[in-house]
Amino acid sequence: MNALQARASLPLDRLGRPLRDLRLSVIDACNFRCGYCMPADRVADDHGTSAASRLSFDQIETLVRGFVQVGVRKLRLTGGEPLLRRHLPELVARLARIPGIEDLALTTNGALLTGQARALREAGLRRLTVSLDALDPAVFRAMSGNRGEVGTVLEGIAAAEAAGFTRLKLNCVVLRGVNEDQVLPLLERFRGTGHVVRFIEYMDVGTCNGWDPAQVVRAEELRERIAARWPLRPLAADYTGEVARRYAFADGGGEVGFIGSVSAPFCGDCHRARVSADGHLYTCLFADSGQDLKPALAEGEQGVAEALARLWSAREDRYSEIRGQAPARRPIEMYLIGG
Secondary structure, rough: OOOHHHOOOOEEEOOOOOOOOEEEEEEOOOOOOOOOOOOOOOOOOOOOOOOOOOOOOHHHOOOOHHHHHHHOOEEEEEOOOOHHOOOHHHHHHHHHHOOOHHHHHHHHEEOOOOHHHHHHHOOOEEEEEEEEOOOOHHHHHHHOOOOOOOOHHHHHHHHHHOOOOOOEEEEEEEOOOOOOHHHHHHHHHOOOOOOOOEEEEOOOOOOOOOOHHHEEOOHHHHHHHHHHHHHHEEEOOOOOOOOOOOEEEOOOEEEEEEEEOOOOOHHOOOOEEEEEEEEEEEOOOOOOEEEEEEHHHOOHHHHHHHHHHHHHHHHOOHHHOOOOOOOOOOOOHHHOOOO
């Protein structure tokens, strides 16, 4: 079978979307308690599946090899907080060697990055995304559920730079009346560094984050506010299905991204799947149930590939496009499947 025939045989969902991107949670515990994801008053300090319930490194490698068979080329490790998973660089090294994985990335809150950045880079991790919701220490600490210090995260970013990560994505979830005033300072701090700050609309994921649409700051509003300070020009998407709308600073200061998941949904070309730390497949960030892949894992990577082809072919998720029209659902919590 030639490459063209191989691509033609890959599964498409019911809306004609391929599977290209896997978000894989390696742990559902977190050392922060951000209110928009894992609020302290709703999620216990000792939350987290037991080590016995999580997929082992052998299972994860088999799983990823199965995903590659059905078209996945981009792999992002998430949590919870993935750096809490013991021996994570060992897993990264195993995944980096899998033929077909063209992009291996990780999303972290950065609190543990100083001690792990170099090992992750040497293991083969190619890209890092760091959550950074504020530069002001008091605002940052409050948004982390009084668990994090912004200075520690900035040290982690510096360690990542020293390890050779040259283009970090820095994600900021913006809540009206909470951290709006941090938008311009974040850009002031990182313009010209080669890193890309991305602003994310506060989403109605899960049931415990107390989502209030009045607290959503629309991406367009932020873009206008930023452009009034630093003129912007639009950039083309890097690839089909990119979630962020990209803009360059007209003065050459780099770029900024906006993820308008509420005001400007991007379901139409979504090619992402998510797997929880205990091995359940979720075909949408807003899914209310998942499919246990462990029985397929027992059949090896071919069994995984066959199960994925069947499940993906039945997919028709487009929650963000029909928000408010569809029957009410109770989506899985974001911290379980890595936003």
